[in-house]
Structures are given as structure tokens and as C-alpha cells.
Amino acid sequence: xxxxxxxxxxxxxxxxFFANVSESKPEVGIYELKRGDFSLKLTNWGASIISLVLPDxxxxxxxxxxxxxxxxxxxxxxxxxxxxxxxxxxxxGGARFTLNGTLYKLDANEGKNTLHGGTRGFSxxxxxxxxxxxxxxxxxxxxxxxxxDGEEGFPGALLVTVTYALVGQSMAIIMKAKAQxxxxxxxxxxxxxxxxxxxxxxDILSNEIQIFGSHTTPxxxxxxxxxxxxxxxxxxxxxxxxxxxxxxIMQLPNGYDINYCLDGGASKELKTAAIVHDKKSGRVMELLxxxxxxxxxxxxxxxxxxxxxxxxxxxxxxxxxxTQGFPDSVNHPNFPSQIVTRGKKYVHRMLFKxxxxxx
Numbered sequence: 001x002x003x004x005x006x007x008x009x010x011x012x013x014x015x016x017f018f019a020n021v022s023e024s025k026p027e028v029g030i031y032e033l034k035r036g037d038f039s040l041k042l043t044n045w046g047a048s049i050i051s052l053v054l055p056d057x058x059x060x061x062x063x064x065x066x067x068x069x070x071x072x073x074x075x076x077x078x079x080x081x082x083x084x085x086x087x088x089x090x091x092x093g094g095a096r097f098t099l100n101g102t103l104y105k106l107d108a109n110e111g112k113n114t115l116h117g118g119t120r121g122f123s124x125x126x127x128x129x130x131x132x133x134x135x136x137x138x139x140x141x142x143x144x145x146x147x148x149d150g151e152e153g154f155p156g157a158l159l160v161t162v163t164y165a166l167v168g169q170s171m172a173i174i175m176k177a178k179a180q181x182x183x184x185x186x187x188x189x190x191x192x193x194x195x196x197x198x199x200x201x202x203d204i205l206s207n208e209i210q211i212f213g214s215h216t217t218p219x220x221x222x223x224x225x226x227x228x229x230x231x232x233x234x235x236x237x238x239x240x241x242x243x244x245x246x247x248x249i250m251q252l253p254n255g256y257d258i259n260y261c262l263d264g265g266a267s268k269e270l271k272t273a274a275i276v277h278d279k280k281s282g283r284v285m286e287l288l289x290x291x292x293x294x295x296x297x298x299x300x301x302x303x304x305x306x307x308x309x310x311x312x313x314x315x316x317x318x319x320x321x322x323t324q325g326f327p328d329s330v331n332h333p334n335f336p337s338q339i340v341t342r343g344k345k346y347v348h349r350m351l352f353k354x355x356x357x358x359x
Contacts, residue, residue: 026128028071033139035166037061038354042082045074046123047143047162049082049192051308052171057282057356062198064283066299066318069308075124079302080191083123084162084175085116087147087154088338089189090259090295090327093224097330099155099183099339106153113222116191118152122160123191130161140165149181156182156342169355175348177340185338186346187325193299193318196278196285200311204298204319205246208277211239211296213260217326217335227332229261242277245298245319255300255316259293259327266292266325266336270351274321282356289323290349292336296321323350 026044033040039053050071051063067081068074074081095108107118116123127143134141140163147158157180165172175188195204216237217225232238236251237258249255264271270288274296277284287294297320305313329335340346 026126028075028126029129030071031129031132031134031141033134033141033164033166035137035139035168038166038169040164040166040171042141042164043071043074044127044129044143045071046082046125047084047127047145048074048123049164049190050074052192054283054354055356057358060281062201062281063308064194064196064198066193066195066199066313067308079193079305080116080123081193083191084127084143084188085191085322086122086160086177086186086188087117087152087158088114088185088187088330089116089191089322089324090187091115091222091224093222093328093331095153097185099185099330102155104153104155111222113224114152116189117154120152122147122188127162131163138165138167154184156180156184158184158186158340160188162188169353171352171354173350173352175346177346179340179342179344179346181342183339183341185330186340187329187338188346188348189295189322189324190350191320191322193320194276194285195318196276196283197281199308199318201281203314203316204278205249205316206244206279207319208242208244208279209239209296209319210242210275211260211294212272212274213262213294214240215261217259217261217293219258219327223257225259225326225328225332225335227334229334232260239274242275245316249298249316255298256319257295257297257300259295259324261293261326262289262291266290270349273323276319276321277357279357279359282358284355284357286353286355287321287323288351288353290347291323291325293326294321294323295327323348 236248
């Protein structure tokens with residue numbers, strides 16, 4: 001074989017080899033979407049948000065999500081800061097469920113239960129960057145992940161994408177999944193800890209919140225739903241009218257960590273799930289979704305956690321609003337089903353609308 005032919009073969013082999021290595025082991029990176037003063041930074045580790053910078057009512061900029069300075073810290077994180085969680089977000093009681101007559105035993109990573117997909121859930125893997133467009137009026141990025149059959153005990157291969165986009169003064173998140181070969185439960189959620197006063201401004205207890213859910217799914221001592229659906233009226237969970245979080249949180253032993261059944265249930269159209277207002281900064285966040293539930297969590301167990309710029313986060317340093325299917329629905333037939341059958345698609349839409357109020 002002539003030298004030129006051998007050289008050409010070698011070059012082709014090298015390209016294919018390194019392409020396959022790159023394909024199988026994508027690198028962890030940081031990506032930015034920017035629209036004027038509105039800036040969003042993300043990492044493909046866990047398809048996570050690491051910062052979101054917004055102006056307050058005076059035009060002063062601040063990062064309104066809790067997090068770390070280094071991507072390595074996210075890789076060792078146990079609080080799910082900014083992460084995409086799944087294959088099934090929230091808790092599955094007993095780390096098991098039965099589907100089509102087969103019992104599936106899952107990875108138990110919170111006592112005897114499964115939390116946010118198991119020890120190696122979607123928040124703890126490297127996602128591929130499928131598309132990245134950081135120009136124009138609507139910059140966006142799409143991450144993708146292929147979850148294999150049996151990952152953390154779940155049945156069937158699953159192809160998942162998460163897209164983040166900036167549209168005006170809003171952030172859209174679209175989560176999609178397609179069951180490749182078996183029926184499987186799918187319940188993806190976004191787990192940012194929000195502090196509209198700024199990530200280093202202290203606690204969120206003075207924030208005013210309104211949640212558009214007239215019922216909750218009560219839980220036992222392990223935070224596993226009992227299967228009941230209870231009214232919020234006359235309870236500390238009633239935020240049908242705007243009220244400061246501090247006005248009711250002391251009635252609970254640790255704080256809020258509960259799923260609200262959104263009025264109207266799952267829908268094709270977006271509906272408002274919650275509105276948060278930080279009066280000091282004037283920032284307002286309205287969350288819309290197509291999902292039937294939203295988990296309201298007030299960062300109850302954060303303790304002496306070193307975050308961005310060396311700031312130390314304490315309990316209630318941020319709040320989570322995780323739109324979702326109902327927790328542990330695989331074990332409660334009366335809850336909306338999360339089962340996605342072979343060839344079918346799951347679509348979860350969120351829209352975070354940001355604004356300011358003068359008072």
C-alpha cells in the first residue's frame with residue numbers, strides 16, 4: 001500500500017477513534033445564555049442551572065439561584081442545586097413498584113426509599129450538548145441523555161432532552177422523554193433553589209408566595225405520600241391568597257416539603273402554578289406549567305453549606321418550586337399516571353416569568 005494511502009487510512013481511523021471517545025465521554029462544561037441584563041449559566045453535569053442574573057426594581061443585578069463557584073462542587077453536591085432530576089423525581093416508597101405484573105426493585109438512596117431517581121439519577125450524569133444557540137432574541141441550549149434499560153432499576157431505555165431558552169424576560173424549560181423499548185415511569189423535575197433577593201441575601205421567609213393548588217398529597221414521617229388528597233383550607237399549606245412564607249411556616253416541624261395538586265390538573269396549555277414576590281428587591285417570579293403538581297420546598301435541611309463567593313447557606317436560604325407528577329404515583333393508582341409506554345413521548349413544560357414591582 002502506498003504511503004499516502006496508509007496515511008489516509010491512519011487519519012480516518014484516528015478521526016473515528018477520537019470521535020467515538022468524544023461520543024462516549026462528553027466533557028463537563030459551562031454554557032451561557034444572555035439577553036441584555038438577563039443572563040443564565042448552565043452546565044451539562046445534571047443539565048443544571050448554575051446562575052441566573054436579573055435586575056431588581058432599582059436596576060441592580062443579582063444572581064438569584066443558590067449554587068457553587070466550581071463545577072466540581074456540583075459533581076459532589078447532595079442538595080440537587082439547579083439540577084434536572086429523574087428518571088422519577090421525588091420519592092418512591094420502598095424503592096419498588098409493580099408494572100404490568102413485574103416487580104421492579106430500585107436503588108434505595110434515602111433510607112428504604114428512592115429519591116430523585118436513585119444514587120446515580122439524571123442529576124449525577126454528564127449530558128450531551130445537542131444544540132447551543134447563543135445569538136438572537138431567543139438564545140437556547142438543548143441537553144440530551146440516553147438512560148439505559150435497568151439504570152437504577154428502572155425498566156426500558158429512555159431518550160431524554162432538556163431545553164433552556166430565554167424569551168423576553170422569561171426562561172422556558174422543556175423536558176421531553178421517549179420510551180425506547182418498554183413501558184416505564186417518567187417524572188422529570190427542575191430543582192433550582194430560588195432566592196429573589198439574591199443568593200447571598202439571607203433566608204426566603206419574608207418572600208410572599210401564592211400557590212394555585214387547593215389540595216396537597218399528605219405524607220408520612222418518611223415523606224412518602226399516604227395516597228390521600230387533602231384540602232389546604234384551614235391548614236398551614238393554604239397559599240391560595242398571597243402570604244409571606246414566615247406567616248405559616250412555624251406551624252410545621254421543619255418547613256415546607258409537600259406536593260400541591262394544581263387546580264386544573266395536567267393540561268396541554270400552560271397554567272400558573274405559583275407566584276413569588278420579594279418585596280425588598282421588588283423581583284417577582286411567576287411559574288407556569290402543564291404538569292398536575294408542584295413540590296414546594298423551603299430548603300429545610302441546608303446547614304453551613306459553603307456556596308458562591310464563600311457565602312455560607314443556612315436553612316431556608318432558598319425555595320424550590322418543582323413542577324411534577326404526583327410523588328410515588330407508581331404505588332398509588334388514584335394518582336395521575338406517570339407511565340410512558342413504548343414509542344410514546346413525555347413532555348414537561350415550564351415558563352418562569354420575571355418582573356419587578358415598585359412596592
